[in-house]
Amino acid sequence: MTDRVRVCSVEDLPPGKRIQIDLDGRAVGVFNVEGAFYAVENRCAHLDGPVCEGAVNREIEVTTTDPGERVEERFSDRPTIACPWHGWEYDLETGVHLGTDDVAIETYDVTTEDGYVVLTP
């Protein structure tokens, strides 16, 4: 087990940016989404696609409406990452697939310490 890993300085990973690091042979994407940091393994549960290269969105949540009324969709505050190969989309924090909780990608804890982004394997 690797000890905690210093990823980069906080300045080098501003909001909206992402970087990839090698973690004992595993490619891991580290994201800054509006000031919050996330890290997931760059391997989609579908076909091992480069999920970390995909689009970051917010999970769409629906508001329950009365029968017969159109469901209201809006973005939640939960960031997601979608594999660019086929669209498999995951909660960026938990790694769990948006459509089913029995499929997930690996996630890692990320914190900031002394001006650095630090990842805990």
Place this chain on the structure above:
Amino acid sequence: MTSIVDIDAHYFEYGTLGHMAQYLDEDDPWRKRFAQYDDPDLANPQLFPKSTGDRKLFGRISRDDDLDLHDAEDIPRVMDYLGVDDVVVISQRVLAFGVMDADDKRASKFANMYVEYMIEEVVDPDEGIYTLLPAPYHDPEATVDLIERVADEPGIVGVCIITGGAEPPLGNRKYEPIYAAAERADLPVVFHTGGAGLDSFQSSGYEKFIETHTLGFLTSNASQLTSVVIQGIPKKFPDLDILFVESGLFYVPMLMHRLDAEYMKRPSEVPFLDKRPSEYMKEIYYGTQPLEYQDEQHLEWVIRMMGGPDRLLWASDYPHWDYDPPKVIEDLSFLSRAEKDRVLGGNAREVFGL
């Protein structure tokens, strides 16, 4: 060493219609029409309707490897990317044939210029590059003429009929001359669904692409497979190789069981069939794409119910949003090495005579 054949990659005739139209006669008005409609974003839907629904999920699917596939030079790059030795490219434009209901010659004109263009500029059997004749099945006579004209072209290895939207269904006697011509020419017939018109594939008003794509591709192939089998096409043309592609695999056993149950109750309706529909369906070939994400045990049973791996041909459907790499077959633990090799290429070489 596995030798892989992709039986369905799509050749995008976008921005090339005007060039392709040069294969029509100079005084043919369709030559000018196709050239005028060469803007992929604006005018083309008038000639080649398609459905709404964002296949790329509003930016969620955006592959770096989304290689262009609309030029002869693009094909080797795609083959290299997919890791295939041979490829059968299928016209992208033909996918709209099912919803072309104008009573004019656009389908047959397009099919003619497509095969001429492909033979002259694109297919290259020495490099493992082939295509299918896009059948303008609306006009069986024109289709037969085209089959007979290109039957001996080594780069044309089959006849492609689009299942989505074909009326009457494709077991109808009006299409039998096409099947007879294909059988005489020793060309397989590939029944391939298409996404054009998906929004109203049966009932208009669906809201999500997941609904129309799931059901539309399923019902277009299932309805045409029912018609082809029950109207006895495999019986009437025993030497004709038939393939159904691009609707996955799980619908096939469902249809087998349901048709068999009806067949046992209503044999007087189909006196010309000698055996259960499922037995004919086990003589048909099926493209594996898009292979369902599944429990392996369930898939093993599905394949067994369909007659085993010898009925299956892997296809990529590249570059469409739901394409399959060869890995989807390589990863199946219940197939032997020899079975994987047949699904990935051996069966295709037999069926298409590569």
